[in-house]
Amino acid sequence: MSIPLPRGLRELTPRVHVWLPDGHATWGMANCVLVTGQDTALLVDTPYTADMTRHLQELAEQVLPAGTAIDTVVNTHGNGDHSYGNALFPAAQIIGTEANAHHLCAEPAPAELAHLVASSDPDSPLGAYVRRHFGRYGDFGGVPVTPPNRTFSGELTLDVGGVTVRLLEVGPAHTVGDLIVHLPDEGIVCTGDVVFSDDHPVHWAGPIEQIHRATLRVLECDPRLVVAGHGPVMTPADVRVYADYLLELRGAIHAGHAAGRPLTEVSAELIDGDSRPHWGLTERMAILAAIEYRALDGASTPPDLLHLVDFAAGFTVPAGGAPEVVSVPDVS
Ligand SMILES: [Zn+2]
DSSP states (O other): OOOOOOSSOEEEETTEEEEOOOOTTSSSOOOEEEEEETTEEEEEOOOSSHHHHHHHHHHHHHHSOTTOOEEEEEOSSSOGGGTGGGGGOTTSEEEEEHHHHHHHHHSOOHHHHHHHHHHSOTTSHHHHHHHHHHGGGTTGGGOOOOOOSEEESSEEEEEETTEEEEEEEOOSSSSTTOEEEEETTTTEEEEETTSOSSBOOOOSSOOHHHHHHHHHHHHHTOOSEEEESSSSOBOHHHHHHHHHHHHHHHHHHHHHHHTTOOHHHHHHHHHHTOSOTTSBOTTHHHHHHHHHHHHHTTOOSOOOHHHHHHHHHTTTSOTTOOOSOOOOOOOO
16 A cells, blocks of 8 residues: 655745645654755654655755755654654754653564554454554564654754754653754744644643643744644644643543543543544544543553553454455565
């Protein structure tokens, strides 16, 4: 199955271009942002696979002045769909938060994820779900996990050939190590996955209060445009709607927990009562609820990511349901 990729980068300002793959209602198609300065360039996040990354590199060459290379990569967080492509920037400085580097090590490696897709029971909810959403990525191009080679905590300001780039740590939120990228002279913020555009949220660290706080941090930068981790470019008004939605969900989950209701029941109610059916991946609300329950229960161990995906998959694919994607990579 081929992956539909953008035919070009979209110009937001003369110095900022965005790669916007169509990732609606599926996993892994994350946005990347190219910042071009004098004789140098910076890329916010790298794609999920080697092929996707090479494709982005070709498109970047079309907009970069001759002789200008991507010397700096920033990872907004440690999920593979924002960082597996790091391996294709061997000469670059790769920046992430200190906490991000730790998270990256907890994420399933590309080969492990490919193996899971190939070996899981296609008739199980998890097997059907991972085939549908991850089967297209094959073996990810065999990329090794390449963590940041420069880390920081708090805030870091870069001068990228005359363009000011502020990196603001906002985690734990979506993951333990999130940052947002503020381009003050361009009026742009890149949020990573503390904000999703047109899809339901999923978070691995939380709790929701932290994610809400991160969205407020985005708005405090007073941007003109916001590039979420996935989906179309947003306005600040869109982010405000998203922030309010997070509080709505938080209220419903906390009420369920306070009433002693089981997680499965509260998750099903959130999904059935979805107030934004045009957004994709409704089932991810089950993960959101599970993470919130863990926080309310005082869980101190890191969550099992695959267990959470399995839990969400149970709300989408009936046992014995046929997967939509049947081509599975050979990873033997
Ligand atoms: Zn993502």
